[in-house]
Amino acid sequence: xxIRTTHPRRAADTPDTHSDFERLAALPTGxxxxxxxxxxxxxxxxxxxxxxxxxxxxxxxxxxxxQVAALGLVKAVDRYDPAHGPFxxxxxxxxxxxxxxxxxxxxxxxxxxxxxxxxRNKVRAGIRExxxxxxxxxxxxxxxxDHVQLSEEDVLTGMEAIDSxxxxxxxxxxxxxxxxxxxxxxxDLLGQTEPRYDIVVAREAVKPWLxxxxxxxxxxxxxxxxQDMTQARIGEELGISQMHVSRLxxxxxxxxxxxxxxxxxxxRQPALAA
Numbered sequence: 001x002x003i004r005t006t007h008p009r010r011a012a013d014t015p016d017t018h019s020d021f022e023r024l025a026a027l028p029t030g031x032x033x034x035x036x037x038x039x040x041x042x043x044x045x046x047x048x049x050x051x052x053x054x055x056x057x058x059x060x061x062x063x064x065x066x067q068v069a070a071l072g073l074v075k076a077v078d079r080y081d082p083a084h085g086p087f088x089x090x091x092x093x094x095x096x097x098x099x100x101x102x103x104x105x106x107x108x109x110x111x112x113x114x115x116x117x118x119x120r121n122k123v124r125a126g127i128r129e130x131x132x133x134x135x136x137x138x139x140x141x142x143x144x145x146d147h148v149q150l151s152e153e154d155v156l157t158g159m160e161a162i163d164s165x166x167x168x169x170x171x172x173x174x175x176x177x178x179x180x181x182x183x184x185x186x187x188d189l190l191g192q193t194e195p196r197y198d199i200v201v202a203r204e205a206v207k208p209w210l211x212x213x214x215x216x217x218x219x220x221x222x223x224x225x226x227q228d229m230t231q232a233r234i235g236e237e238l239g240i241s242q243m244h245v246s247r248l249x250x251x252x253x254x255x256x257x258x259x260x261x262x263x264x265x266x267x268r269q270p271a272l273a274a
Contacts (some may be wrong), residue, residue, distance in 0.1 A: 013044070013046035013047035013049075013050055014044075014047060014088050015043045015044065017040055017043055017044070017087065018082060018086070018087070020036065020039075020040060021040070021080060021082040021087060022082050023036065024036050024037065024040065024077075025081065025082055025083075037074075037077055037078060040077050041070070041073055041074055041077050044073055044077070044087070044091065045070060045073065047073075047088070047091070047092075047095075048066070048069040048070050048072065048073040048095050049066050049069065049070075051069055051092065051095050051096055051099070052065040052066045052068065052069035052095075052099060053065075055099055055103070058103065060102075060103070065099060065102075068098055068099050068102045069095050069098065069099055071098055072091075072094050072095035072096075072097065072098030072099065073091065073094075073095055075094055075098065076090060076091040076094040076095060077091075079094075103117070116157060116158070116161045117161065119150070119154050119155075119157050119158035119161060120158045120161035120162055121158075122148045122150060122158060123144060123148060123150070123154075123155055123158030123159055123161075123162070124158070124162055125148070126139075126144045126147045126148035127139060127144060129147065130143060130144065130147055141155050141156060141159075205260050206256050206260055209255075209256045209259040209260060210256060212259075213252055213255065213256070216238070216248070217248055217251070217252040218252075219238075220234055220238070220245060220248050220249060220252065221249070221252055221253075223237065224249060231245045231246055231249070232245075
């Protein structure tokens, strides 16, 4: 079998393979059919690569796009019926559709509805086209909307989606570094340690155990740590000595601490066992 790839009126990547497809349609599943499929895919692969090249400026490596286009070509060869017309008009939408599906399903960093993806592509193309005629000036939303025949609201939606195609790593370097060789990462500028966060955690941990203390001990703890009263003042309020207040405070704190530490050990135990 030989696939004819020359024809005076055909492009270099659209070989004359009609008779080969007719033979393929008559072959049963098996090694011979598989070999013919591979030869047809190889013959039409330049066209698939050419179609993939049309998407080279959308942020994905060309090699990846060519692989996706080749997958679409394999599907087209396998499903094509020569009785329905020439192969190229059938294969092109199949290949392009596979590449577009790749962008929709795999290339976006966050999930974006298909309609928003299409708006993003139209707005992005419109901005590029207007940039060729307006020089350094960025086009306005109204100018973009008029150029791509969309509402200004849709243009704004598309512009927001432009930033959703690629996520920036928190480790991304924001500058080349200082004279000391240090550079800043994006993550260094996002958020900061809450100075009282550990206090919030501690309060939540002791809260259920404070509720189980005897009423007098709870009252003493509240007066000492929430009303900032001295032990002597607490003793006067309750009619007991400062020494007794100190002993009650120490016992209450020790009891709550023991319960919290026991709780923490129990929660960690499964992880340690695993």
